Amino acid sequence: MNENAGLVRQAEWFAQELENLLTAVLGARETPYTGVPVGVDNRGEESFLIRQADPEGVPLTVDGRPLLRLAYRFRCTCSNPVNELQVEDSGISLRAEADAEPMFHYDYVRSVRGTIPAAHINVHASNDSATKAMLACGAKAQGRNRRREFVQRGFFPTFSSLHFPVGGDRLRPGLEDVLQMAVYEFGIDTEGGWLDVIEESRERYRETQLRAFVREFPDIAFGELRSGGYLNGDTVVRPERVGRPSRLKRY
Secondary structure, X not given: OHHHHHHHHXXXXXXXXHHHHHHHHHOOOOOOOEOOOEEEEEOOEEEEEEEEOOOOOEEEEEOOEEEEEEEEEEEEEOOOOOOOOEEEEEEEEEEEOOOOOOOEEEEEEOOOOOOOOOEEEEEOOOOHHHHHHHHOOXXXXXXXXXXXXXXXXXXXXXXXXXXXXXXXXXXXXOHHHHHHHHHHHHOXXXXXXXXXXXXXXXXXXXXXXXXXXXXXXXXXHHHHHHHOOXXXXXXXXXXXXXXXXXXXXXX
16 A cells, blocks of 8 residues: 555656646646546556646647647556656657657657567658668568568558667656757747756756666676776765766756
């Protein structure tokens, strides 16, 4: 019961973090951007699904007119040794307001099966060269299996079926990166100070990932700290980086 209460609190906290990010970047509105976390059972594992409130996606405007739709979902559990909220699978996509198909989507699956990268991006576009290369994927086992998959699913390979790896479990892009890309590439409307908000949120996300990395590879972390001279008794001293932005914040 206590574990369940902890998962509920952390899921609500995460949903509020997403809401705060979108409100600060896109502006306040009458209806929330993020829905209430919904409990789901995935093969006996309790988890919560957190996604945008509008099934059609969050409208991103240019000069007040909807241009794009941002959709996101995160299924989270607390099944790690430190009982912290972790993402089991997620998806972030961006589509044009007038189209049903996304332009691209970032996906992540922690317990991935097969040959698809755990964190990857699919780009929905046409590329004849890529399609030809996929159909001519060779006679070795991997190529035969890939072609068989196309046939069994009645699926003609397109550029959108390519899975481009994007950093694995710990280094995958976040919602902050997609928002910043939408600002830089499409000029969507934003609130003043939006960049500071995105960078601060990105820093918190990357700090969480970095802590998880250190817990997983403490020998590497300790060895690097010792060899780099960062250990001073029981204290670790972070070096000052003058004249360049923190890598925890950089786009």
